[in-house]
Amino acid sequence: MIARQWIGETREAVVDAYFRYLEATGVKECEATKGNRGVWLLRRVHDSKAEFVFISLWDSVESIKAFAGPDYQKAVYYPEDEKFLLKLNPHVVHYEVLVSPSH
Secondary structure (H helix, E strand, C coil), X not given: CEEEEEEEEEEHHHHHHHHHHHHHHHHHHHHHCCCEEEEEEEEEEECCEEEEEEEEEECCHHHHHHHHCCCCCXXXXXXXXXXXXXXXXXXXXXXXXXXXXXX
């Protein structure tokens, strides 16, 4: 199993709106992609900003490519992300899952 991690930061004032937007875009699309084993969405508010950590779990690199495209190490962004995010990180990080509740 592979974990895909993306981190983004917003202003605290839009934290709830961005959460709803992430649910409707990235979370929904990940969960609908064959080979996805689930999504964890974490949030931490500090210094008038909110950090979101999006972790999706996948069966294989091929299943990640079905979601992210052939350049699967690039971050996937949606049309209104620029409205919310303070910067658009171009890449994500992948990890091999060694221990998990279901693995």
